[in-house]
Amino acid sequence: MKSTAPANASAIASHVAPHYASGYTSEAGGAVSILFVDQSGQLGGAEFSLLPLAVTWAARREVLLLSDGPFRTRLEALGVPVRLACETRVSEIRKETVQVNWLMALPGIVRQIRSIAKHAESFDILFLNTQKALVLGALGKPLHRKRIVWHLHDIMSGEHFGPLQRWIVKWLTRFAVDHVVANSHASAASLVALTGCKPESVPVVHNGVDLDEFSHMGDLDTGALRRRLGLPEHVYLAGLFGRLAPWKGQHIALEALARLPDLHLVLVGSALFGEQAYVESLRQQAARLGVEDRLTFAGFRDDMPAWMKAVDVILHTSTEPEPFGRVIIEGMAAGRPVIAASAGGVTEIVRHRKNGWLVAPGKVEALAEAIETLQAAPELAQRIADQALIDVGQYFSVEAYLEQMKRTIGKVVV
């Protein structure tokens, strides 16, 4: 996998920090210190969502990571203090295998619970950003006695999680978590359904995107951009951005590619959480369908604005309801028409034919038709992309996201 450390990290830091920085105080007026906890060293959507919050939190803050990886490098390059509390056996537990592995990982689990509790001692709030962080941070509450904020990035349904994980989350939410913030109404509703808590106790803050990051690319010529990125120049090019994983549905895009002989497709992203068998199956599927010469595997990339601006249309193909879908608002910010799978948080972002195009999840025919339609009607595609840019600025800016997150967190310590 490509290294994900930004080449111009100090430039990013000086750009990001003053841009969003403001004071963070509780409603009672005191500066609120936070220990953020995240299980992943990889750069996924939950981590990209934590990044600007951790960078711009003006009071004392630290990020405790339960695995090492490029997320640590990125945080440190942006001036955020990071600590590691890694336990290999615990990191190996996946949501699909939680029942099988947790017994073997028990000593590591206990060590991590203690480690989080110890680090939390000198902070006002424990901010848990992922499922494992929630479980380990909340189980340690009798030790640390800190107020817990959980940022929910998932739809807590049986499609995404096994019964044991759902059961644990249900009871921890009831008895240990003080405050939940959900990344979409879809995620919030799933938690309400699971726990029976009041809908008003799960506020929703949608993710935001840094529009400057996308606009600084200006009106760079698409041809030059494609040459620079090694993409085919004089073709209609679709892009699918995000980690390679079965539920992200890259195989659906490959099937659509096979039905549209003039189309080219670039897959940007890599298998972040051990889905190597899926990557192999995609390569085999491409060979079987005879689409290899119209398909590019770009791997994980740091410069999403460039890759998004280089394509004609952006696809989102998740086969299960997407909790939010940062790649969709990023595609909108890049000024490209986005065709997205209509489920979960996606329907809170995309209005069909207005600022994007919705298709039923997992439906190859519908996806191929949508691509054909937008290719055949460039004015319609442009109109949609223009509206998308307006909407993303109005509803999904990183400034609005940070403002709402900080206001919500500020209410916790009163």
Ligand code: UDP
């Ligand atoms: N991403 C990236 N490089 C890649 C692929 C993805 O930086 O090669 C980023 C993408 O820009 C987005 C995030 O990874 O911010 C994926 O977030 P999303 O919410 O779409 O999906 P998740 O993987 O968290 O479910």
Ligand code: GLC
């Ligand atoms: C999770 C979800 C994704 C969401 C991201 C940020 O990774 O899978 O849909 O966009 O969190 O909230």
